[in-house]
Amino acid sequence: MNAPTLSRRSFIAASLAGGATLTFEAQLAFAASPMLPEPVTLNAFIRVMADNSVVIGAKNPEIGQGVKVMLPMLIAEELDISWEQVRIEQTDADQAKYGPQVAGGSTATPMNWLPMRQAGAAARAMLVAAAARQWGVDAATLSTEAGRVLDKAGGRSATYAALARAAAAETAPDLAKVPLKDPAAFRIIGQSKKGVDVPKIVSGQPLFGIDTRLPGMVHAALVKCPAIGGTLAKVDDAAARAVPGVIAVVPISSGQCPAGKMDALAVVANSWWTAHKAREKLSVEWDTAAQDGFSTEGYARAAADLLPKAPAATIFKAGDADAALAGAAKVITADYSYPFLAHATLEPQNCTALWHADGKLEFWAPTQNPGNGRKDVAAMLGIAPEAMTIHMTRIGGGFGRRLMNDYMVLAAQVAKALPGKPVKLLFDRTDDLRNDYYRPAGWHRFTAGLDAQGQVVAFKDHFITFGADGKAIRAAELSSTEYPAPVLPNVHMGQSFLATNLTTGWLRAPSSNALAFVFQSFMDELAEAAGTDLPELMRRTLGPARELPTERQGLVFHTGRARAVIDAVTKLAGWTGKPSTTPGKANESKGRGFGFYFSHRGYFAEVADVTVADGAVKVDKVWIAGDIGSQIINPINAEHQSQGAAIEGLAQALVLQPIVQEQGRVTAENFGEFPLLRMDGKPGEIALEWVKSDFPPTGLGEPALPPVIPAVANAIYRATGKRLRSLPLNLG
Structure with a gap:
């Protein structure tokens, strides 16, 4: 951009x-x-x-x-x-x-x-x-x-x-x-x-969207089709409307179903708890016939069937990978995967909307992308975008979830049905987990060839992703310039598609949070087969300092900047390159792993030390070296952002559980099924070093996250000898 x-x-x-x-x-x-x-x-x-x-x-x-x-x-x-x-x-x-x-x-x-x-x-x-x-x-x-x-x-x-x-x-x-x-x-x-x-924040003063209070405000609880994409077939709302304090039951659309159809209801009352309890009295029938066949097990079976076959489409091709593999001294093949994930923001989705008598609409919204919210609401209600005022509240967690503005679209429809009354729509935790825009799952079959000197001479990836009409759905894409494709002579990256009814979206460090794990973990396998370590294999493949084009217009990948952060973090961590397991106390083993990734214009390399005891993984320390240009605008915040990104990466690596789907429906109800990383799961220390470069400064919300995931996976391998090729990393 x-x-x-x-x-x-x-x-x-x-x-x-x-x-x-x-x-x-x-x-x-x-x-x-x-x-x-x-x-x-x-x-x-x-x-x-x-x-x-x-x-x-x-x-x-x-x-x-x-x-x-x-x-x-x-x-x-x-x-x-x-x-x-x-x-x-x-x-x-x-x-x-x-x-x-x-x-x-x-x-x-x-x-x-x-x-x-x-x-x-x-x-x-x-x-x-x-x-x-x-x-x-x-x-x-x-x-x-x-x-x-x-x-x-x-x-x-x-x-x-x-x-x-x-x-x-x-x-x-x-x-x-x-x-x-x-x-x-x-x-x-x-x-x-x-x-x-x-x-x-620390004194509990109202700042967030969920804190919005307006005179005469009413509250809305959501009832949405349990299978995303399904529609409302029939409703009997008499019992719900009879509950004292209930004002209305309003059919609405999330924008995730066919135009002209409804896929949700809003129960509006004088308090959210009244609305929440009254929705239990609704009698609703949903049309979900087109969604019932989708399931987590079904996706896995379909992916396993497709992986050995030829890709349906080519993402990138250079040279002749098959011929190079035939002549390679060593051929390494491995399958990697990662699951659907929810965002699980601590502040659940919410929005307050007020429809004025003159037909104008006012919002109090914790949105990451208010401009798109304005467009979405205008399209749903048929009003002019300039007829809306959007007050941006502080956001209690988003990680990409609030780039999607379904909560604004829903709240706007309820407000229009109740003109003159400010309406606060609030999801509960189950609403939030079951109506997300999920990080999509993916499967990769990698095959690579090494020559007698340990150089990578061929690289293939068959990527199973979700898409339709030959195109990947949102956040399920794989770039044709994904490293190491641009630096190798013989490459074939292809993809095949599965269908899903789940809505997908960007999760912090989108795509990168999954691709860093699979590519850098597999390259760690290649490094071992070549008789070296991953930092050294990266140096070999990066070659001389130069700029390589990427798919994003005007954005380049600078091999010299990549090498600089690799050198910096290995020095910072005292990396020796020795692959052997380090004994710890009784029933313990220790390991060290490395990961690199270029994400959102930032170059980051990270080293993780882990202890494995009785099948449990504890991350002891993480070292980070990052290049985000010539200026660190606010150093204390940059440090916090990098540390926080690494901790969130650890959550994705070790804690966050797959979103499970049965008969088209997500099964998670609360944090019991989708636990978050707790304070005792963070590393004992996260060391950080900046590598300044003569380039304009770039952002920091995301690029420190991806490398820690393969760093931990590779460290677990060093500690246990067991290569984990799917997320979350589970030794059980």
Whole structure:
């Protein structure tokens, strides 16, 4: 995804329109002092207050990734104010005003690194221009510092607050030409800044979508077809409507069934508990004939039948893999797999919606992608996208689940049926687990050939995935440039398709979280067959430093950056390359494993130490080396993101259980069937080292996750001699 730019025209428009979104807290703060001057809006992101503090709008959804601090840091740096002057407010969703607003794909940094800095620099230029005009001097002779414009030659200065009114009348500069700071002069970027919401979170103050409270609000509980894609055939709701406190039973569509059909009901009451209990009294018949045949066991049987056959389609082909295998000194074959997974966000899906008398719709939504939510609701209700206002709440876990906006679509329909009443729709845990957009399962049969010198001369992968009409469904794709395909002479990567009724979607580090496991684990097998270790095999196959194209336009894979993080983490961990098992205490064995992956523009290599005792795996320590470019914008948050990603990767490797489907229905009810990683499952230590490179900074929400999964799998093999080729890693 290419980074967006702010045009001068859009900057001016934002300046004129930007006050409303960023003023509510400011108005409250100054309501008791009406004699103070009014705050001044310089652009959509910046509002200068009378006390010379500056309100900065954070435009992207905050999901725990720290973007609510990171983006304002970029603006504040170029505006040249001290961090103590900054007050941060979450903006509403308005892509026309703020540009793309999404939490996904680790895109916040690459998309906003320049635009947010340009917004701050342009406002600073306007303040300097206003001072130069008042003092009758050349703007080039003036400087700024900590929210003041300085005329050192004239021995005078003025606060931004004093200049703001005049600055707002200045012509906005060309953003493409506005001067930006030399990184050597950064005072905010590169310094650790704590999360702005942390005090409210730890003290239990309302921030999240689930906390929304509005006057006259009613509550909706969901009853959805148990087989995704099925439809409502018949309902008797008399008993539910007779429950005291129940207001209505509303048929609705999740958007997952044919147009014109309904696949859900919302029971609306004066409390969620009343609605929750009343839904038990509904008598519902569903049409699920087309879904009943899908099951986890059925998928596994079909995949086992397809793996030995030729792929139905080719993903990538180079040279002649079959001929190279025929002449290889060694041929290694292995089958790998991974299951469907749910997101299991701690805050279940929810949304509050209000249909106004004028036909406009207002949302309070914990959405990662409000723009797509706006589109989805517009399509379902047949209303104009601009007829909606979306207030973005903080999100209590998403991991990609809230990129899908079914909860907004559902809530909107209920709100339209009850105009004038704010309606909060809330999933319970079973609703959430059974109506997810799941990480898709997959099966791989790898075959590779080595020559007499241990070089990889042939590589084949038959990938069984889910798709229709010869195309993989969402989040089930395999790139033609998946490593090591681009660096080997003879490659054939093919795929075959299974059908499913399950809705699929992106789980943190989508595709990468599964593909890193299967590819890096199999390459560990190749390294052993070649008489070396995986870091050294990676160095051999990477070759000289160069850029290799990927499927994503404008994105390249740099072999030199990959090698640099491999070298860094092996040095950091004291990697010796010895494959032997290390004895521990009685009934214990210890092992060390390695993994590398290029994900979401980030290069990460990781080493894991594990102890295996009585069949249980304990991860003792993880070492991480990462290259995300030339700048670490907020070091404390970058450290937390990397550690958190590794811990989540461990959950996927060791704890998260497969989502099981029977007769088209997901069986999980709660965390008993889908347990999460607990505090005692985290490593004793996670060591981190950054490898700086001369490239623009990139995102960090995801790339540290994938390598830890193969690192742990490979460590278990070193500890036990048993190669685990399916997730979760289970020695039982």
